[in-house]
Amino acid sequence: MTAQILDGKATAAAIKSELTARVAALKARGVTPGLGTLLVGDDPGSRWYVNGKHKDCAEVGIASIQRELPGTASQEDIEEVVRELNANPECTGYIVQLPLPKGIDTNRVLELMDPLKDADGLHPMSLGRLVLNEPGPLPCTPYGIVELLRHHGVAINGAHVVVLGRGITVGRSIGLLLTRKSENATVTLCHTGTRDLSEQLRQADIIVAAAGVPHLVKPEDVKPGAAVLDVGVSRDGEGKIVGDVHPGVAEVAAWISPNPGGVGPMTRAQLLVNVVEAAERTTSAG
Numbered sequence: 148m149t150a151q152i153l154d155g156k157a158t159a160a161a162i163k164s165e166l167t168a169r170v171a172a173l174k175a176r177g178v179t180p181g182l183g184t185l186l187v188g189d190d191p192g193s194r195w196y197v198n199g200k201h202k203d204c205a206e207v208g209i210a211s212i213q214r215e216l217p218g219t220a221s222q223e224d225i226e227e228v229v230r231e232l233n234a235n236p237e238c239t240g241y242i243v244q245l246p247l248p249k250g251i252d253t254n255r256v257l258e259l260m261d262p263l264k265d266a267d268g269l270h271p272m273s274l275g276r277l278v279l280n281e282p283g284p285l286p287c288t289p290y291g292i293v294e295l296l297r298h299h300g301v302a303i304n305g306a307h308v309v310v311l312g313r314g315i316t317v318g319r320s321i322g323l324l325l326t327r328k329s330e331n332a333t334v335t336l337c338h339t340g341t342r343d344l345s346e347q348l349r350q351a352d353i354i355v356a357a358a359g360v361p362h363l364v365k366p367e368d369v370k371p372g373a374a375v376l377d378v379g380v381s382r383d384g385e386g387k388i389v390g391d392v393h394p395g396v397a398e399v400a401a402w403i404s405p406n407p408g409g410v411g412p413m414t415r416a417q418l419l420v421n422v423v424e425a426a427e428r429t430t431s432a433g
């Protein structure tokens with residue numbers, strides 16, 4: 148039997164529709180949420196993601212503040228824009244699109260952001276709050292994965308989740324979300340140094356593949372009935388996405404996220420959730 152689809156496009160559309168009403172309520176109270184983005188360089192993928200984020204904002208009524216720097220920008224040039232966004236009252240939350248060009252100290256840039264305006268959940272303060280289980284913005288892709296599973300009724304409570312990849316946007320933080328009492332999963336984090344990866348994968352009720360290695364997860368690595376989320380973005384000769392999950396996995400798994408159309412749209416939707424939640428927190432505190 149072929150796996151059921153974890154439909155990121157449809158789930159993101161439902162989230163955006165609910166957010167439209169929440170943004171309207173904020174505006175009625177005199178608050179207009181505004182998302183800022185900083186794009187450095189001319190990577191076509193990053194540009195597409197940033198443009199998508201602004202298109203989403205327009206759809207739900209969030210204002211947009213777009214900043215761009217060339218790939219030759221210095222650390223100081225980037226930090227100057229970060230300071231400007233920190234000070235800009237129209238920008239209630241913002242992101243610095245990653246990765247930044249080689250030679251730029253990404254951690255220093257993230258640390259300089261106003262943590263109250265961190266829309267990505269990647270500021271050290273936000274990651275610390277996640278460790279301490281305090282409210283704050285959550286990293287968008289891990290948050291999107293949890294919501295995608297919940298929306299489709301895939302059991303997380305008690306599940307053994309195997310994560311592939313230790314990058315900053317997914318692998319490092321998803322275990323923190325999934326092991327909270329509210330999610331209650333058990334998480335194994337695998338990476339390029341993991342011995343006998345197939346054996347680890349075969350134990351999993353849920354696999355999150357975010358290694359960036361085309362078709363790394365093969366049908367024989369997957370326990371029948373597992374849920375498999377494909378976060379990998381590699382490109383073939385024609386520029387088409389090749390995920391981390393082999394297409395044959397759909398014949399073994401019970402659930403699979405398409406790629407494109409799975410985790411990517413959820414990443415975008417959860418960014419909007421972070422922006423709206425931050426604006427709501429500010430108004431309820433004020």
Ligand SMILES: Nc1nc2c(c(=O)[nH]1)N[C@@H](CN(C=O)c1ccc(C(=O)N[C@@H](CCC(=O)O)C(=O)O)cc1)CN2
Pocket residue numbers: 192195196199242243244245246267287288316388406407408409410411412414415
């Ligand atoms: N500051 C950040 N940088 C990056 C993040 C992030 O969360 N914050 N995540 C990724 C890129 N990303 C968002 O920024 C992102 C990736 C993919 C998608 C998406 O919708 N993809 C489509 C396919 C698009 C294509 O054809 O290329 C899909 O999956 O359907 C949205 C956002 C790294 N950087």
